[in-house]
Amino acid sequence: MFYAAIHAEKGELDFDKVEAEVVHVARKLISGDCSVKAILFECTDLPPYAAAVQQAVGLPIFDYTTMINYVHSGLVRKPFKGYQ
DSSP: OHIIIIISOOSOOOHHHHHHHHHHHHHHHHHTOTTOOOEEOOSTTOGGGHHHHHHHHOSOEEOHHHHHHHHHHHHSOOOOOOOO
16 A cells, blocks of 8 residues: 555555554564664655554654754754753
């Protein structure tokens, strides 16, 4: 479903079906390898499914949106004023 909708650009993208497929692949990825401690989504079409994957596998999920937020937080630091 993901390949057909995204790469082959055929048919319509069914969010729920693609989400289920992405979650399935993530579970398969970690099922045989306990050394996996985080997942990096390199494809820009995957961030909408990050929350579902994180909930399913219990690992940190990183993608271009987390990188943008990380860089932004380093560029616009606000003074620390302690607790008020």
